[in-house]
Amino acid sequence: xxxxxxxxxxxxxxxxxxxxxxxxxxxxxxxxxxxxxxxxxxxxxxxxxxxxxxxxxxxxxxxxxxxxxxxxxxxxxxxxxxxxxxxxxxxxxxxx
Amino acid sequence: xxxxxxxxxxxxxxxxxxxxxxxxxxxxxxxxxx
Amino acid sequence: xxxxxxxxxxxxxxxxxxxxxxxxxxxxxxxxxxxxxxxxxxxxxxxxxxxxxxxxxxxxxxxxxxxxxxxxxxxxxxxxxxxxxxxxxxxxxxxxxxxxxxxxxxxxxxxxxxxxxxxxxxxxxxxxxxxxxxxxxxxxxxxxxxxxxxxxxxxxxxxxxxxxxxxxxxxxxxxxxxxxxxxxxxxxxxxxxxxxxxxxxxxxxxxxxxxxxxxxxxxxxxxxxxxxxxxxxxxxxxxxxxxxxxxxxxxxxxxxxxxxxxxxxxxxxxxxxxxxxxxxxxxxxxxxxxxxxxxxxxxxxxxxxxxxxxxxxxxxxxxxxxxxxxxxxxxxxxxxxxxxxxxxxxxxxxxxxxxxxxxxxxxxxxxxxxxxxxxxxxxxxxxxxxxxxxxxxxxxxxxxxxxxxxxxxxxxxxxxxxxxxxxxxxxxxxxxxx
Numbered sequence: 001x002x003x004x005x006x007x008x009x010x011x012x013x014x015x016x017x018x019x020x021x022x023x024x025x026x027x028x029x030x031x032x033x034x035x036x037x038x039x040x041x042x043x044x045x046x047x048x049x050x051x052x053x054x055x056x057x058x059x060x061x062x063x064x065x066x067x068x069x070x071x072x073x074x075x076x077x078x079x080x081x082x083x084x085x086x087x088x089x090x091x092x093x094x095x096x
Numbered sequence: 097x098x099x100x101x102x103x104x105x106x107x108x109x110x111x112x113x114x115x116x117x118x119x120x121x122x123x124x125x126x127x128x129x130x
Numbered sequence: 131x132x133x134x135x136x137x138x139x140x141x142x143x144x145x146x147x148x149x150x151x152x153x154x155x156x157x158x159x160x161x162x163x164x165x166x167x168x169x170x171x172x173x174x175x176x177x178x179x180x181x182x183x184x185x186x187x188x189x190x191x192x193x194x195x196x197x198x199x200x201x202x203x204x205x206x207x208x209x210x211x212x213x214x215x216x217x218x219x220x221x222x223x224x225x226x227x228x229x230x231x232x233x234x235x236x237x238x239x240x241x242x243x244x245x246x247x248x249x250x251x252x253x254x255x256x257x258x259x260x261x262x263x264x265x266x267x268x269x270x271x272x273x274x275x276x277x278x279x280x281x282x283x284x285x286x287x288x289x290x291x292x293x294x295x296x297x298x299x300x301x302x303x304x305x306x307x308x309x310x311x312x313x314x315x316x317x318x319x320x321x322x323x324x325x326x327x328x329x330x331x332x333x334x335x336x337x338x339x340x341x342x343x344x345x346x347x348x349x350x351x352x353x354x355x356x357x358x359x360x361x362x363x364x365x366x367x368x369x370x371x372x373x374x375x376x377x378x379x380x381x382x383x384x385x386x387x388x389x390x391x392x393x394x395x396x397x398x399x400x401x402x403x404x405x406x407x408x409x410x411x412x413x414x415x416x417x418x419x420x421x422x423x424x425x426x427x428x429x430x431x432x433x434x435x436x437x438x439x440x441x442x443x444x445x446x447x448x449x450x451x452x453x454x455x456x457x458x459x460x461x462x463x464x465x466x467x468x469x470x471x472x473x474x475x476x477x478x479x480x481x482x483x484x485x486x487x488x489x490x491x492x493x494x495x496x497x498x499x500x501x502x503x504x505x506x507x508x509x510x511x512x513x514x515x516x517x518x519x520x521x522x523x524x525x526x527x528x529x530x531x532x533x534x535x536x537x538x539x540x541x542x543x544x545x546x547x548x549x550x551x552x553x554x555x556x557x558x559x560x561x562x563x564x
Binding site: 028033034035036037038039040043072073075076079080083 | 115116117118119120121122123124
């Protein structure tokens, strides 16, 4: 699961709801009934930038993740892919 | 708790000195609903 | 009396630090909106379960109207409450029940509803199976009719099994079977699991609370000390495959913590809205003592959630009181506030079912008048009246009077008020032979 590459194109799962919180955000997946807790707003911005049109590298840049932190955020995103909050697919591929 | 920032490939020292940015839990694992 | 010997500490995982940067730190301090909440839509119920948390039976004439319910859903959508657990009473006997379920899911509020299965016809099951946003939880308190019906009433086992069969036939996978663990059904845990597996459902075991009518039967039905151990071992063996609603964190003192947050969510991340719009800290705490306000007051639900004095207090750090020095406090957290309150124990002391036996000790020393008086009761009026507060299991008297005509006025208290029985179920849907 740690293999998500920076050139992957990611999309928020259509059954995931995102709720911003003062400390970051809560993501709830209606399919798996899992909650994910994002611990900062930068990660929230990065997740929101995963709209199927950008690579992960571009999404992290959009969220202004500093170069030195890219690996840390990439790993956080990989966790979200693992729990299917995010899917590795471009926006034009409709989920089944 | 089902606490997971699964990073099987991450070296131990990284796990220790760098706080994970994501925590995950099942919504069915919260007390106060029936 | 015999105290339970504290079990040797096994290799307990390090309890996560409850600092502000952890999920639990934020949860303990309360969120701006609940993650989910329980919403009891009606006090009406076709059954009279002896352990009913909300003392349900008769509809309350003041229950929220369809329009008021929709306004609540609008507010939950604005606050981004992820989903509601709809219960009752028996929520499906409200004539607008399916309309409200559709309204919620159309407004990005997910629904899980708890039912005894009375309205779960094959047609309804198919409709539910087609929805991505509705989950169903069937209540079953015995793996056999004998054990189940003793608590839930005659015919209720067959009703639940028929509902589950309908869901399975419709292809609904992973619906929940909700079991309240009692002295009588803990020997049946493997049988419950087999039932869940047979229907491709998920077993959810929760704790018997001395709330509502549960106060009357708790002494006779709550698990014996050795059964608590049996339950704990069974839960550990089954891991995350069996849901618990985090309701057994007081058992974590037996060894390692069970899966879940091990956190009381009352007024912090969850709460209860009752059928007349009153907001309580949690569904196990329906009593004036835990009443935060009403959604009918100006400001609605949001104001109650954010501003009520009670909820503010529940979000403050707690010291642990008499339990502070216990080495298991980190995972047990002193157990359940409601369980303590309704058994007349101090809130800042041990749980009545403390696995080290401290609760039992306090129960034995309790004053005669220690039990709180119930503050609401919608039980069916039976003749002779059901004994309240007496010892021994309450003999069930199932009231199944059916209205000959639809209720003509808002004060009709029948559980089936405003509801026309359908012809799809076999005979009368109440599940009894008559």
